[in-house]
Amino acid sequence: MNPTLFEIGVATLMVGVSIGLIVWFLRDMRAASERRMMHMLTRAGVDREVAKQGDTETITHDVRSRCRRCRSEGLCDRWLAGSVEGDNGFCPNAQLFRGLPKAAGSIAL
Numbered sequence: 767m768n769p770t771l772f773e774i775g776v777a778t779l780m781v782g783v784s785i786g787l788i789v790w791f792l793r794d795m796r797a798a799s800e801r802r803m804m805h806m807l808t809r810a811g812v813d814r815e816v817a818k819q820g821d822t823e824t825i826t827h828d829v830r831s832r833c834r835r836c837r838s839e840g841l842c843d844r845w846l847a848g849s850v851e852g853d854n855g856f857c858p859n860a861q862l863f864r865g866l867p868k869a870a871g872s873i874a875l
Contacts, residue, residue: 796834803833805846806854810863832858 836842836858844850854860 798839799834799836800830802839802842802846803830803859806833806842806857806859807863807866809846810854810860810866811868812863812866813868829859829862 838856841850841856842854845852845854845856854863857863
């Protein structure tokens with residue numbers, strides 16, 4: 767086998783694996799952001815039916831976008847787990863979440 771063809775094959779394989787890892791990482795980040803957003807909505811006492819309907823007026827593209835761009839993921843995870851005291855004022859959507867319809871027996875923030 768020609769070493770040049772072998773090197774091209776290895777390089778192509780490495781590029782393919784790299785692209786696959788990047789796609790996997792971005793999907794994982796998106797799923798984690800969605801999980802945090804839904805957990806935050808639940809913890810804020812927002813009605814689950816409202817939280818499940820991603821196309822409603824109350825949960826817009828902007829809310830999801832802010833959640834995905836948020837740089838407080840670690841703090842959010844700790845707060846959602848109950849490891850951090852206080853309110854969710856660090857959340858870029860906190861004020862909006864407080865104004866959404868509440869479920870019966872919800873947790874007050």
